[in-house]
Amino acid sequence: MNLEILYQDDDLIVVNKPSGLLVHRTELAKEEEDAVVQRLRDQTGQWVFPVHRLDRGTSGALLLAFSPEIARQLSLQFSEARVSKNYHCLVRGFCDSNGVIDYPLAKLNEVKGRSRFKIEGTEKEAVTEFELVQRFQLPIPVSRYDFMRLSWLKVTPKQGRKHQIRRHFKHLLNPLVGDSRYGCRHINKACRELWTEELRLMLHASELSFEHPASQENISVTAPFPIELQSILDKLDSYKY
Numbered sequence: 001m002n003l004e005i006l007y008q009d010d011d012l013i014v015v016n017k018p019s020g021l022l023v024h025r026t027e028l029a030k031e032e033e034d035a036v037v038q039r040l041r042d043q044t045g046q047w048v049f050p051v052h053r054l055d056r057g058t059s060g061a062l063l064l065a066f067s068p069e070i071a072r073q074l075s076l077q078f079s080e081a082r083v084s085k086n087y088h089c090l091v092r093g094f095c096d097s098n099g100v101i102d103y104p105l106a107k108l109n110e111v112k113g114r115s116r117f118k119i120e121g122t123e124k125e126a127v128t129e130f131e132l133v134q135r136f137q138l139p140i141p142v143s144r145y146d147f148m149r150l151s152w153l154k155v156t157p158k159q160g161r162k163h164q165i166r167r168h169f170k171h172l173l174n175p176l177v178g179d180s181r182y183g184c185r186h187i188n189k190a191c192r193e194l195w196t197e198e199l200r201l202m203l204h205a206s207e208l209s210f211e212h213p214a215s216q217e218n219i220s221v222t223a224p225f226p227i228e229l230q231s232i233l234d235k236l237d238s239y240k241y
Helices: 036-044 067-078 166-169 185-192 227-239
Strands: 004-008 012-017 058-066 084-092 099-103 127-140 149-155 205-211 220-224
Touching: 004 099, 004 220, 012 099, 012 205, 067 205, 084 166, 099 166, 127 227, 149 166, 149 205, 149 227
Parallel strands: 058 205
Antiparallel strands: 004 012, 012 058, 084 149, 084 205, 099 127, 127 149, 205 220
């Protein structure tokens, strides 16, 4: 299936990555043959080089280059925090109207078969800003609570640490809905029973702005919400709080 192209020129391409699709094959998913890189190579007839990554469960704007040099220059912008990234996510509980999560993140030990733990001394600065878009309250008991409370947020991570948004909102005790690693099993179970759609990670990379390495033009791209995510938001609409 072809990917939705949001922007393309001779040097680079931005696509709207679906949830569930890898950016490229990894050691942890050697058996997986389907990935953005493979699809785009077939779709465009050109080799493509990933500039950054989105988690498998995350949908939205993904930037790739058509040459190693353009990829290198774009990657430098990401590493120097010169790229503007906005996400939308659905989290457990009621969040404030806006806020800043300033919480350094350490690398996690993720050896297969062992429990994850922080590797002491590897902490790096991580700051995430958020803005409340809408709260929802559903008359559905969850765990010890009589209602399910959710917040739909616009989120801006200032860095690109691994799982930064997911780990930051877990730290805030407002984990993302559909997050099987850092999320709340009670909320996820209730949502699976509530929605007929398969529960996905409710995180979408909605906006991406960067400087074009060749023309120095500022490029801003918006990624529409995918159908399955918009369907869930439509169902929540009558529970606005």
